[in-house]
Each structure stands twice: as structure tokens, then as C-alpha cells.
Amino acid sequence: MKRTGLHILLVAGLLSVTACNDTQKNGAKDAADSLAAKADTLGNNIKEGAEKMADKVDNAFHGTPDSNFVVKASLDNAKDIRLLQAGWDNGTDKELKAHAKMMIADHKKLATNLKGYATKKGYVLPDSDMGKADDELATLSRKTKGKDWDKEWTDALRKSHKDAIDMFEDSQNGVKDQELRDVIAATLPTLRSHLEMMKGLQDKLAK
Numbered sequence: 001m002k003r004t005g006l007h008i009l010l011v012a013g014l015l016s017v018t019a020c021n022d023t024q025k026n027g028a029k030d031a032a033d034s035l036a037a038k039a040d041t042l043g044n045n046i047k048e049g050a051e052k053m054a055d056k057v058d059n060a061f062h063g064t065p066d067s068n069f070v071v072k073a074s075l076d077n078a079k080d081i082r083l084l085q086a087g088w089d090n091g092t093d094k095e096l097k098a099h100a101k102m103m104i105a106d107h108k109k110l111a112t113n114l115k116g117y118a119t120k121k122g123y124v125l126p127d128s129d130m131g132k133a134d135d136e137l138a139t140l141s142r143k144t145k146g147k148d149w150d151k152e153w154t155d156a157l158r159k160s161h162k163d164a165i166d167m168f169e170d171s172q173n174g175v176k177d178q179e180l181r182d183v184i185a186a187t188l189p190t191l192r193s194h195l196e197m198m199k200g201l202q203d204k205l206a207k
Helices: 002-061 065-090 094-121 134-141 147-171 178-206
Strands: none
Touching: 065 094, 065 134, 065 147, 065 178, 094 147, 094 178, 134 147, 147 178
16 A cells, blocks of 8 residues: 555656646747747838838839939938948058048938938938948958958949949939939039049059
């Protein structure tokens, strides 16, 4: 009888431990499932947000020449800000870093001007460069920091500013609103100044 009683107690104890383990496993599984569900929801929300923003930008590009220019200029300007920040963060040449810091301030001012104009006119602008700087930044990431990195960065910024100047000049007579023409006219000297800085920096780094 004593052995039987002890046997019963042992079995009961094992069952209790097993039940406890099962409960813990179920609790862990539930927690994991909950986290997975939250991750899926977050991923879907991010995807939906990106799709909505892309739709808004796409709609803006199918508007007037004025709205198309403002959206394109905003995207390119946001791209330049990302590249300029990379120069400030990772450049090794002192002149490069000084130029990057100064140009960041100029491009942020342009971003403010474009956003103010867009708000006034009811245009929707993207919140970022929509990945336009990704390729250039990926190329830079493969360069060892130093003169080679500085050269690659300077080449990218020279091209970017040359493209921006061409777009602004081409749009001077294409946009309809005089206020927007004034924004373009006021911005061009700054972009040309930046381009000359990059040309000078290229010459210096080539030596």
C-alpha cells in the first residue's frame, strides 16, 4: 500500500510537471504567435503607408507642369540632402566636410521653400527622396573611407547638381505660376555655386 501510494504521488507529480510544461509551452507559443501577428500588422501598415505615399506622388506627377516640377524638385532635393549628410558624416577632406555642411543648410532651406509653396497650392509632396539616393549611397558604402570615397562622393554631387540646374533652367519657361518662377530664379544661383564648389573639389582631389 505504501508503495502504491508513493507511486500514485510520483505519477501525480509527473502529471503536474507535464501540465506545467505544457502550459509554459502554450504560453510561449501564444506569445510568439502574438508577436508574429503584430509584426505582420506592422509590416502591412508600413507597406500600405508606402503605397499610399507612392500613389499620392504618382497623382501629383500627372497634374500640371507646376505640380510636376515641385514634386520632382522636392525628390531630387531630398536625395541631395541624404548625399550631403553622408559627406558630412563620412568625408575625410576638410574642405569637403565644410562644403557639405554649408550645402545641407542651403538644401534644407530649399526644402522649406518648396514645402511652403506646395502647401499653399495644395500639392502633395513626398516625405523623403523615395529611395533616389540609394544607389549612390550603396556605391559609396563599398568604398574605403579616404580619398577614394571623397572622390566618389564629389563626382556624385557634381552630377546631381548639374542635373538639378538643367531641370530648373528647363522649367523656367515651362511652369505657369510666376511665384514658382521666382522660386526657381532665386534657387539657381545657389545650385550653380554648389556645382562650382564640386568642380573645384574634384580638381583638388585629382592631384
